[in-house]
Amino acid sequence: MRYGKTEALLQLALELSASHGGLSLNDIETMFDVGRRTAQRMRDAIARVFPQLEEVPQPDRTKRWRLPTKALGRVSEFHIDDIMALEIAADILDRDNRPDAAISVRRVEAKARASLRPDDARKMEPDLEALMQAEGVAMRPGPRYKVNPQLVEDLRHAILACREVRVRYRRRYETIERNRTVHPYGILYGQRHYLLAFVPEENEVRNYSFPNIIGIEETGNSFVRDPSFSLAEYAARSFGVYQQEPFNVVWRFSPDAAADARDFLFHPSQTMENQPDGGLIILFQAGGLLEMAWHLYQWGDAVEVLEPEELRVIHERSKVSWPARP
The missing domain is CATH 3.30.70 (Alpha-Beta Plaits)
Structure with a gap:
C-alpha cells in the first residue's frame, strides 16, 4: 500500500493549522510541488475530513484557508522522528559553528519532549536512544572560529530595530583596528559568518567577517533599510561569499x-x-x-x-x- 498521498494530506493539515494567516492554493502548489488541480483536490480532501476548515478573509481577495489548532487533536503531537530531527539539526548547527541557533533548537526539542504524555515519552526513550547511537553528523573541515553569542544577539537587535551601529574591526591580515558606522542589513552564515551592512560613506553593502569584528555599539540613530535589498539575491550574486560582478x-x-x-x-x-x-x-x-x-x-x-x-x-x-x- 502506498502512503505518500495520505502523508501529504496529513502534512497539509498540519501546515494549515500552523499558518495563522492561512494557505492559498499557490502556497499548496509550492509546498508540495503539485499543479493547481492537485492543490484543489488536496484542499477539498482536507475540507471533507476536517469540516472545521475555514476561509481567512484577505484585503486583496486572495482565498486562503486554515484549520483551528484543536481540529487536529493528537495528530499534531510530536513523533519520535520529529525529536530525532531536532537532535540532528542541533548537531549540524554545532558543527557549522552556529552555537546560538543550536541552543534555540535544543530548547525547542526540550519543549517537544515536555509536551509528550508520560506514557508516550517512556515508550519513545529506548528507540530514541538507539537512533541517536546509530546516526551521526559527519565532520566538515573548515575554520571553527569562536562565535560570541552576545555579538549575534546585539546584531539581531540592531537589524530588527533598524539601529545604526559602530563596528570595531580589523582586517584579516592586519593588526590595525578600524571603526566604521554602518546600517546592519543581515547575517550571512557559512564557513565564516559575515555581517552584511550598508556603509553610508561608501554607498554600498559590505561584508564584515565575524572573527574580525572586535565589538559593536549602537550610535542611537535609526536608519531606513533600502526596500530593494534582498539578502537572498545578494548572496546569489556570488559562488560563495566574496562579492564581485557576476x-x-x-x-x-x-x-x-x-x-x-x-x-x-x-x-x-x-x-x-x-x-x-x-x-x-x-x-x-x-x-x-x-x-x-x-x-x-x-x-x-x-x-x-x-x-x-x-x-x-x-x-x-x-x-x-x-x-x-x-
Whole structure:
C-alpha cells in the first residue's frame, strides 16, 4: 500500500493549522510541488475530513484557508522522528559553528519532549536512544572560529530595530583596528559568518567577517533599510561569499563524473545540458572566482572550465587526477 498521498494530506493539515494567516492554493502548489488541480483536490480532501476548515478573509481577495489548532487533536503531537530531527539539526548547527541557533533548537526539542504524555515519552526513550547511537553528523573541515553569542544577539537587535551601529574591526591580515558606522542589513552564515551592512560613506553593502569584528555599539540613530535589498539575491550574486560582478560560468564534466555532478547544486541559477558523449555542461552566472577555483580543485581533471578564461587558466595549473570525487 502506498502512503505518500495520505502523508501529504496529513502534512497539509498540519501546515494549515500552523499558518495563522492561512494557505492559498499557490502556497499548496509550492509546498508540495503539485499543479493547481492537485492543490484543489488536496484542499477539498482536507475540507471533507476536517469540516472545521475555514476561509481567512484577505484585503486583496486572495482565498486562503486554515484549520483551528484543536481540529487536529493528537495528530499534531510530536513523533519520535520529529525529536530525532531536532537532535540532528542541533548537531549540524554545532558543527557549522552556529552555537546560538543550536541552543534555540535544543530548547525547542526540550519543549517537544515536555509536551509528550508520560506514557508516550517512556515508550519513545529506548528507540530514541538507539537512533541517536546509530546516526551521526559527519565532520566538515573548515575554520571553527569562536562565535560570541552576545555579538549575534546585539546584531539581531540592531537589524530588527533598524539601529545604526559602530563596528570595531580589523582586517584579516592586519593588526590595525578600524571603526566604521554602518546600517546592519543581515547575517550571512557559512564557513565564516559575515555581517552584511550598508556603509553610508561608501554607498554600498559590505561584508564584515565575524572573527574580525572586535565589538559593536549602537550610535542611537535609526536608519531606513533600502526596500530593494534582498539578502537572498545578494548572496546569489556570488559562488560563495566574496562579492564581485557576476560573470558567465560554463563547466564541462566528463562522462565518468556527469552522474555525480548532476546531483550537485552549484548555484541556484544553474542550468544543465547533457552531452552526446555522456558528459554534462553546467551553466550559471555568479561572481566569486577564487572560491570557484577552490571548489573545482576537488574535481580535478573530471571537469573542464569553458568560461571564464581566467578561471580556466587557474584550474589548468592545479588540475589533479583524483581517485575519487566530491
